[in-house]
Amino acid sequence: MNRIATTGFIAALLCCTAGQALGHFGMIIPEQSIITQEQKSTSLTLSFSHPFENIGMDFVQPKQFTVTANGKTSDLLSTLQPASVMGHQAWKCNYAFTRPGIYQFVMEPTPYWEAAEDLSIIHYTKTIIPAFGDDEGWDLPVGLPTEIIALQRPFGNYAGNSFTGQVLLKGTPVAGAEVEVEFYNEGNKLRAPSDYHITQVIKADGNGIFTFACPLAGWWGFAALNEADYTIKDPEGNEKAVEIGAVLWIYLDKLPEPQK
Secondary structure, three states: OOHHHHHHHHHHHHHHHHHHHOOOEEEEEEOOOOEEOOEOEEEEEEEEEEOOOOEEEOOOOOOEEEEEEOOEEEEOHHHOEEEEEOOEEEEEEEEEOOOOEEEEEEEEOOOEEEOOOOEEEEEEEEEEEEEOOOOOOOOOOOOOOEEEEEOOOOOOEEOOOEEEEEEEEOOEEOOOOEEEEEEOOOOOOOOOOOHHHOOEEEEOOOOOEEEEEOOOOEEEEEEEEEEOOOOEEOOOOOEEOEEEEEEEEEEEEOOOOOOO
């Protein structure tokens, strides 16, 4: 292999490795994962980041931010205030819960142009919070262009539990969907033994169903990526492909200490 070819091969290899290491995830991370009579409100932080590596990206105001509960969807976009996550632009709001229910918080971002992949990215991101003991409706779709439906209750779980979900695209299960999984390494305390360990990958079955065991307590993000059936203009005005992602965040608690 000549020098020019070798240099090109190395550059391509480095780009490939960087792509494996840097998984983009839309993020909705609440301060409280379960709402009780003792804690009736929570703050929610919205960002677009690399959760395991704690690498942030500037995130312009989302196109939409809503909450769906008790059969009603409410617009929360006007409640967002500027914030900072991992040293980059993000958004934050406080939400007060007034009645029992399963609250599905959903964010549709403004399309993000990713020059390295030559496409725009839209991650429809969802986080589900139960309030005041309600336990019905956590498996209902919100009706997004693409989303992950929980087939196992997405709250009240311990680290080490598995999680099962189903990938939908236009309301239809995605056979063989590839699902990326990352742990939110808050505080950047953990180091992965290799790039492969940063973003885990699962293949869904013929009905778009996948299962993953979460070994650590904390927030876990699941992202199923597909190509949209439309294009968006890049900064130069050229029509380019669009990656749409169905993202779901769940929280797993530590096992309680044995009582003495």
